[in-house]
Amino acid sequence: RLGLVLSEIGEKAGVEVTEEELQRAVYDQVRRYPGQEKEIYEFLRKTPDAVANLRAPIFEEKVVDHLLANISVTDKKVSKEELTAEDEDAASEAKPAKKAAAKKKAAPKKKADEDKSEEA
Structure with a gap:
């Protein structure tokens, strides 16, 4: 990217x-x-x-x-609360994406488990 x-x-x-x-x-x-x-x-x-x-x-x-x-870089003074609030917002946006990816990975594993049980 x-x-x-x-x-x-x-x-x-x-x-x-x-x-x-x-x-x-x-x-x-x-x-x-x-x-x-x-x-x-x-x-x-x-x-x-x-x-x-x-x-x-x-x-x-x-x-x-x-x-x-x-480019020009400037410093911006923020309070501790503002800084942590931005981190929490970013984390909450990232969590749903990770959960969706985990669900996609889980489906093929179940199919693989079913194939193993059919072979036995």
Whole structure:
């Protein structure tokens, strides 16, 4: 999910990975395998997905840098009651979702138990 959010923000902000940054990532990857540099380079050249896997972390890092450069963080003084009230609200919203997930998991287990009893 985070990757999707960062991707959307990066596209809207016009963040791009330069060819130089990508070449540096390829070089770093090739250096990790001494003695196999030629094979690794050929693999990366022939496999677009492998290059995309090198590009993704660079892109995400640049998006985070963009966000950090453009945000301002402010402190807000709150009372202890206000702070704990927000935690309680968040916890009460999360609990029903967890219960629903538990019910979904319980149904297949019952079926598995029935199958075992039929085999016996």
